[in-house]
Amino acid sequence: xxxVEQDPGPLxxxxxxxxxxxxxxxxxxxxxxxxxxxxxxxxPELLMYTYSSGNKEDGRFxxxxxxxxxxxxxxxxxxxxxxxxxxLCAMIGDTGRRALTFGSGxxxxxxx
Amino acid sequence: EAQVTQNPRxxxxxxxxxxxxxxxxxxxxxxxxxxxxxxxxxxxxxxxxMNVEVTDKGDVPEGYKVSRKEKRNFPLILESPSPNQxxxxxxxxxxxxxxxxxxxxxxxxxxxxxxxx
Numbered sequence: 001x002x003x004v005e006q007d008p009g010p011l012x013x014x015x016x017x018x019x020x021x022x023x024x025x026x027x028x029x030x031x032x033x034x035x036x037x038x039x040x041x042x043x044p045e046l047l048m049y050t051y052s053s054g055n056k057e058d059g060r061f062x063x064x065x066x067x068x069x070x071x072x073x074x075x076x077x078x079x080x081x082x083x084x085x086x087x088l089c090a091m092i093g094d095t096g097r098r099a100l101t102f103g104s105g106x107x108x109x110x111x112x
Numbered sequence: 113e114a115q116v117t118q119n120p121r122x123x124x125x126x127x128x129x130x131x132x133x134x135x136x137x138x139x140x141x142x143x144x145x146x147x148x149x150x151x152x153x154x155x156x157x158x159x160x161x162m163n164v165e166v167t168d169k170g171d172v173p174e175g176y177k178v179s180r181k182e183k184r185n186f187p188l189i190l191e192s193p194s195p196n197q198x199x200x201x202x203x204x205x206x207x208x209x210x211x212x213x214x215x216x217x218x219x220x221x222x223x224x225x226x227x228x229x
Contacts, residue, residue: 097160
């Protein structure tokens with residue numbers, strides 16, 4: 001079983017929809033939780049991060065972490081065609097090694 | 113512009129022919145690492161470096177070498193590439209422990225797509 005599970009999609013939504021992306025994980029040592037966005041033929045770029053449990057909001061994006069359920073979510077409000085990309089959840093337990101453990105990514109397509 | 117650069121971006125080679133993928137960052141970051149990305153597996157760390165002359169294995173180090181002689185550069189070396197090393201490779205960097213607090217943001221390069229025949 002993978003340490004981080006993520007539905008690969010693809011997920012297709014109409015413009016303006018609310019998008020929900022999720023990951024589950026098994027390692028209780030994870031402390032930092034990130035969401036990266038990866039456009040085709042580009043490297044991942046950090047969208048949001050959360051330390052421990054809780055919510056964090058940044059514009060149209062909201063990240064949620066529930067450590068008791070080992071479940072993290074990213075919500076995108078008022079989705080735009082420019083949001084079409086692969087979204088990767090990532091986590092860090094050992095902050096010394098800084099090794100990100102990634103989900104396999106969910107491909108999102110926002111239709112105009 | 114703050115960035116991580118990788119070269120080459122695309123590479124086709126044959127089994128056993130040594131190759132080097134370069135990585136350079138202009139942000140004065142202490143920490144650098146290499147990942148490979150494979151379908152269904154996500155990104156997995158190959159090697160990392162906490163500072164000049166300090167390197168260590170990640171999760172999938174077999175068949176790879178690295179060096180860190182300068183702060184800005186962190187090349188990935190495949191001494192005898194094999195077809196199972198066909199993958200998309202990313203270099204990443206961030207501030208290290210001397211910055212004071214844990215820095216969550218890692219900056220990724222654009223990727224190097226490698227095909228080993």
